[in-house]
Amino acid sequence: MRIIVEELKKDFRILLAYPAEIGFWIIWPILWVVPLVFQGQALIGGLHSTAFGDLAGTQEYIPYVLVGAIVSTYMFSAVWSMGNSLRDEMFYGTLEHILSAPARPVHILLGKGVYNSILSTAFVIIQMLICVFIFGLDITLTKIFPILFFLLLLLIGLYGIGFMAAAVTLLVKEAHGLLHMFEYILFLFSPIRYPVEVHPITRVVSVFIPLTYALIALRGLLLGIAFNFWKNSLILIGIDIIIIPLGLYIFSLIEKRTKTRGTLAHY
Amino acid sequence: MNRIVHYLRAINAENIKEWKIEWKYKPDFFRQFFEPLIFILPYLLYGFAVLGGRFSEHLETMTGVADMVAYTFIGYLIMGFLNTACWAMGASLRKEQWYGTLDTIFVAPVPRWVYVAGMAAHSTCHQGLIMLIQAVVITTIFAIVFQTAGIFFALIIVALMILAIYGLGIMVAGFTIGLKQWWVISETFSTLITIVTPIAYPLAVLPLFLRKVSLLLPTTYGVMGVRHFLLGELLGIDFITIIIRLVIILIVWLAFGLGIFMFMDRFGRKKGVLSTY
Numbered sequence: 030m031r032i033i034v035e036e037l038k039k040d041f042r043i044l045l046a047y048p049a050e051i052g053f054w055i056i057w058p059i060l061w062v063v064p065l066v067f068q069g070q071a072l073i074g075g076l077h078s079t080a081f082g083d084l085a086g087t088q089e090y091i092p093y094v095l096v097g098a099i100v101s102t103y104m105f106s107a108v109w110s111m112g113n114s115l116r117d118e119m120f121y122g123t124l125e126h127i128l129s130a131p132a133r134p135v136h137i138l139l140g141k142g143v144y145n146s147i148l149s150t151a152f153v154i155i156q157m158l159i160c161v162f163i164f165g166l167d168i169t170l171t172k173i174f175p176i177l178f179f180l181l182l183l184l185i186g187l188y189g190i191g192f193m194a195a196a197v198t199l200l201v202k203e204a205h206g207l208l209h210m211f212e213y214i215l216f217l218f219s220p221i222r223y224p225v226e227v228h229p230i231t232r233v234v235s236v237f238i239p240l241t242y243a244l245i246a247l248r249g250l251l252l253g254i255a256f257n258f259w260k261n262s263l264i265l266i267g268i269d270i271i272i273i274p275l276g277l278y279i280f281s282l283i284e285k286r287t288k289t290r291g292t293l294a295h296y
Numbered sequence: 297m298n299r300i301v302h303y304l305r306a307i308n309a310e311n312i313k314e315w316k317i318e319w320k321y322k323p324d325f326f327r328q329f330f331e332p333l334i335f336i337l338p339y340l341l342y343g344f345a346v347l348g349g350r351f352s353e354h355l356e357t358m359t360g361v362a363d364m365v366a367y368t369f370i371g372y373l374i375m376g377f378l379n380t381a382c383w384a385m386g387a388s389l390r391k392e393q394w395y396g397t398l399d400t401i402f403v404a405p406v407p408r409w410v411y412v413a414g415m416a417a418h419s420t421c422h423q424g425l426i427m428l429i430q431a432v433v434i435t436t437i438f439a440i441v442f443q444t445a446g447i448f449f450a451l452i453i454v455a456l457m458i459l460a461i462y463g464l465g466i467m468v469a470g471f472t473i474g475l476k477q478w479w480v481i482s483e484t485f486s487t488l489i490t491i492v493t494p495i496a497y498p499l500a501v502l503p504l505f506l507r508k509v510s511l512l513l514p515t516t517y518g519v520m521g522v523r524h525f526l527l528g529e530l531l532g533i534d535f536i537t538i539i540i541r542l543v544i545i546l547i548v549w550l551a552f553g554l555g556i557f558m559f560m561d562r563f564g565r566k567k568g569v570l571s572t573y
Contacts, residue, residue, distance in 0.1 A: 072346050080347060210334060227341050
């Protein structure tokens, strides 16, 4: 527990050394929606699309992509921040010190996971408040607990992926680009910007991504689109049960391998 | 003459060095050629979801082009150069810092602009190759037909746009010296320019204020000009006007970018923050 707390303190100190990052992660996921709004208007000349409604259950594509953008903050946090966390330590010259400290590397990784979870949740809350007060998004108090429930399930699943991303960094070193591509793959195959029913391949692949079920549930709660609460909850719980141990196992495996081969300090 | 040859050799050495470093990380090297294909697909699928098909009557009324796929694809293809300028050129100095070689490079017996020109040369070669692969794959998959007669003029526009964008890349590289956390700077510029540039939509859908801002960007003329010559997009301005405006923007952006770079370089050395993180 002390290791996780110390890791949290350290990461927050580093974050405060680059304060521009805080503003960036609050505002930018919302700004990334703007080109999609303009594109929609250019294609159909309005803010409602019948074709979109047939696929997504709502004709209003702007709130749909807005919710996707907010929730994708967790995806960025899990893939990008977790994946790069060890690479950053490598660049700072502190990776060997951390991994040779009398603490289990998994605990350090958990500390980084908790740090990113707290941070991304704070960003998501601020983004939701922006959407409520500026874009008129309607959230009733009764919906808050189910929303938090699904966010928690999503968070656990994504950090399983995040642990794997951190392991990939130890293995291939310059994983910055690979993580970016992984992000794009998640963008492509999960319903962040559009309903995956738009293409048979996206529909099939999306079944294996936790983000899909969380987004269906969260959009259902926030936008009033019909969805199966228990089905989505149980699938997410099932994915979480598998993905967290798997992510930790892969990380431990690769961490041991890099130590054995002596490539930990390689760039 | 000897000095020019000396500089050209340094530019080439910088270009070769970048290729060598990239080749060292093979999964990342090959990733760069596939990533733009994966990047563009969500925008096309989003278009399909909103439209319920590939062709848009509304888009045709506004631009003269009904094919959403071709229209969107050209926009994002051209914008690849913006990402290269912002990301690759911005990251290059930060990476040298991480590798511990920035101080060494900056005391080499060549002016700073030679290093910057080397980065730009590498970015042009690399992004050009990526674009070529992307163009061949997407046009084959989606059976996009271009007006080949317009290729020469389209290439002139792209060349001018690239030079102007490198002004931005040089500026981002300069900011990296003083502000360090390069990706925030890169992402800020690239996102704002992406919103204002008519990539997957015509200028007419932008609010009036953004439309005026858009006219100051080289990417606006790059995207609209190329779409005009390859797809027949209707424009309110002629080719000569596009070229004149691009040349003016190029001069201003390059001068501004170099100015910021020189300023930040001096600032970095004066404050002693060149090698700090």
